[in-house]
């Protein structure tokens with residue numbers, strides 16, 4: 244039985260690559276409409292965790308469900324999840340309109356709605372003028388914007404975003420933050436991995452810190468900064484460094 248109380252639920256999720264333990268028994272319970280900021284040092288296992296949750300790699304052990312459906316249910320995952328990976332999967336030879344129309348079709352967006360949805364999202368991200376240029380001629384930030392639109396075009400209840408503001412100029416980054424806030428206000432659950440801590444500080448309801456494959460801290464941004472033995476005005480960056488540096492002295496058997 245899977246629970247419907249949480250949009251994202253994982254129990255003892257684990258992934259190994261040979262002898263390498265990338266994710267080491269992660270438990271998650273993210274309520275609907277929450278923005279969950281997923282932090283951790285390079286190599287902590289964030290991308291691997293997300294790839295398991297969106298059905299792109301099979302867990303070595305553990306279980307997970309998204310919007311009430313087990314991650315093994317591929318059709319449900321496709322319908323319920325939007326995923327923006329670090330490098331958006333786009334066809335260079337297509338234009339943005341062709342790419343997004345193709346993807347909308349794959350994800351079952353009703354034909355009558357495709358053109359309007361594509362146009363309004365391209366407009367929101369200031370891409371209308373370039374909509375009929377091939378993606379191979381796009382800048383990194385333009386590709387990132389198309390990747391985000393692609394992830395949310397079918398209006399999924401749960402979004403997984405890996406470094407969504409990467410490569411974006413300040414205007415586009417602000418639009419991205421505004422869009423994410425609006426989506427969460429409308430009930431979309433957003434699982435957001437980034438190294439840009441002010442984004443998490445501004446947006447996240449809950450912050451989870453993954454270190455060496457283990458979830459070492461989970462709290463609101465406010466709790467995290469006051470929980471650290473800190474004085475009064477630590478930033479999330481101070482707390483992050485404190486939480487992840489303390490563990491470096493640990494002796495592993």
Ligand SMILES: Nc1ncnc2c1ncn2[C@@H]1O[C@H](COP(=O)(O)OP(=O)(O)OP(=O)(O)O)[C@@H](O)[C@H]1O
Pocket residue numbers: 260263264265283284285286287288289290291292
């Ligand atoms: N396909 C793979 N084969 C072997 N090892 C892998 C594979 N994918 C990830 N790993 C290893 O798993 C660990 C976690 O990697 P992962 O990419 O999940 O970290 P991350 O937290 O997303 O890092 P970053 O912040 O640098 O993007 C790393 O040690 C990495 O080398």
